[in-house]
Amino acid sequence: MTTQEMTHGTAGQAVAGAGRPAGRPRSEKAEKAIIEATLDLIAEGMGVAELSIEAIASRAGVGKTTIYRRWSNKEDLVADSLATLKAPLPPVRGVSVREDLITLLAAMQNEAGQDRTRCLMNVAMSDADRYPRLMGRFVKVAVEPRRKAVRDVVQRGVDTGELRPDIDVDVALASLSGAMLWYTKWGNAELTDGLAERIVDQVLSGIASR
Amino acid sequence: MTTQEMTHGTAGQAVAGAGRPAGRPRSEKAEKAIIEATLDLIAEGMGVAELSIEAIASRAGVGKTTIYRRWSNKEDLVADSLATLKAPLPPVRGVSVREDLITLLAAMQNEAGQDRTRCLMNVAMSDADRYPRLMGRFVKVAVEPRRKAVRDVVQRGVDTGELRPDIDVDVALASLSGAMLWYTKWGNAELTDGLAERIVDQVLSGIASR
Incomplete structure (x- = not known):
C-alpha cells in the first residue's frame, strides 16, 4: 500500500466511522446557511417531524447533497443547530x-x-x-x-x-x-x-x- | 324582583362572568370522557395546533355542544386536562x-x-x-x-x-x-x-x- 492509498483509506474510514465528513467543511459559509435555515424553520413553528432535509436545503439555497456531506441525518443537524444558540461558556477566574x-x-x-x-x-x-x-x-x-x-x-x-x-x-x-x-x-x-x-x-x- | 328571579339572575351572571356553565356539570361521565379523549390525542402526538373540538368530540363520543357547554375554548380544555394528571397535593403534618x-x-x-x-x-x-x-x-x-x-x-x-x-x-x-x-x-x-x-x-x- 502506498502512502497515498493509506491516506485515502484513513479518510474513508473517518467518514464511515463518524458519519460526518473528514477534514474541514468545504465551505464554512454553506454550513452557516444550513444551520440558520434549520433554526429559522423551527422558529417559524415547524416541528422536527415536519422538517425535511429538502426544506432546509431549499431555504439555505444549497443542494441536498451539500447537507448530507456534513450531517447524515436530520436529528444530528437539529441538535448541532440548537447547540449554536448557546453562548460560549464564560471563563472562570479560579480564585473564589x-x-x-x-x-x-x-x-x-x-x-x-x-x-x-x-x-x-x-x-x-x-x-x-x-x-x-x-x-x-x-x-x-x-x-x-x-x-x-x-x-x-x-x-x-x-x-x-x-x-x-x-x-x-x-x-x-x-x-x-x-x-x-x-x-x-x-x-x-x-x-x-x-x-x-x-x-x-x-x-x-x-x-x-x- | 322575586327571590326566584334573583336566584336566576345570579346564576346567569355566573355563567357570563366565568365563561363556564353554572352549577354542576350535567354529566360527570361526559366530562371525564372529554378529558380522556383530549389527553389521548395529545399522547398520540397531536399538537395543540392540530387538536380540534371536533376531533375531541368524536373521540369522546359526545357532541361538540357538550364540550362547549363546559369549555368555551380549546386552550382551557387542554389546560384543565393536563391539570388532572397532577397527583393530589400530599397533606403535610405541620410539625417539622x-x-x-x-x-x-x-x-x-x-x-x-x-x-x-x-x-x-x-x-x-x-x-x-x-x-x-x-x-x-x-x-x-x-x-x-x-x-x-x-x-x-x-x-x-x-x-x-x-x-x-x-x-x-x-x-x-x-x-x-x-x-x-x-x-x-x-x-x-x-x-x-x-x-x-x-x-x-x-x-x-x-x-x-x-
Whole structure:
C-alpha cells in the first residue's frame, strides 16, 4: 500500500466511522446557511417531524447533497443547530468558588433571556421523547459541557476546603443550576437583578437556623 | 324582583362572568370522557395546533355542544386536562419543616416518574409561547398550588425560627423545587432513592465550610 492509498483509506474510514465528513467543511459559509435555515424553520413553528432535509436545503439555497456531506441525518443537524444558540461558556477566574459559580449562573440567566433561544429550546424539549438521538446529541454537545463547568467548580471547592468535604456534588449542581432553571422556566429571570448572586449565596450558606 | 328571579339572575351572571356553565356539570361521565379523549390525542402526538373540538368530540363520543357547554375554548380544555394528571397535593403534618419539605419534593419526584405525565407535560411546555392562555390557566390551576405549598412551609419555618429569619423565600423555593426539576428533567430521578431527603438536607445546611 502506498502512502497515498493509506491516506485515502484513513479518510474513508473517518467518514464511515463518524458519519460526518473528514477534514474541514468545504465551505464554512454553506454550513452557516444550513444551520440558520434549520433554526429559522423551527422558529417559524415547524416541528422536527415536519422538517425535511429538502426544506432546509431549499431555504439555505444549497443542494441536498451539500447537507448530507456534513450531517447524515436530520436529528444530528437539529441538535448541532440548537447547540449554536448557546453562548460560549464564560471563563472562570479560579480564585473564589463563590465568584466562579456566580459567573456561570449569570451566563445561564443571560442566555435564557434571549427570546429566540427560549422559543427554539421549547421546541427541542417538546420532542425529547420522540427524538432520543436529537436529545442525546444536544445533551452531549450543549448541556454536558455547561453541567461539567459548574460541577468542576463545586468539586474544586471541596478539594480546597472552601466547601464542606461531605457534600453531595450532584445535589449541589442540581440546587444551583436547578434554581436558575426554575426562574428561567417559570419566572422572569431576566428582570431579576443579582439573581445569580442571591442563589449562590443562599445555597452556600443554607437556610436552616444554626 | 322575586327571590326566584334573583336566584336566576345570579346564576346567569355566573355563567357570563366565568365563561363556564353554572352549577354542576350535567354529566360527570361526559366530562371525564372529554378529558380522556383530549389527553389521548395529545399522547398520540397531536399538537395543540392540530387538536380540534371536533376531533375531541368524536373521540369522546359526545357532541361538540357538550364540550362547549363546559369549555368555551380549546386552550382551557387542554389546560384543565393536563391539570388532572397532577397527583393530589400530599397533606403535610405541620410539625417539622424538614419533614414537610421532603413530603412535597418526594411527591414531585413520584409524579415526574410517570411516563404518560412526562410525555404530555413535554407537549404542553413546548407550546408555551404559542399558547399563552393555555399556559396561564395551567400555571394557575396546576402549578401555583404546588408552588404555594412549598413556599408556605418555608415561610412557616421562617416564622417559627426553624429557618433563618433573613433568607430569600423565593430563592429557597427555587433551590428546592428547581433541584428536583433538574433531576426529573435531565436525569433519572425515579431511580434515585432518597433524593428528596438529600436535596432538602443540603439546602437546609448549605454547602460552604463553616
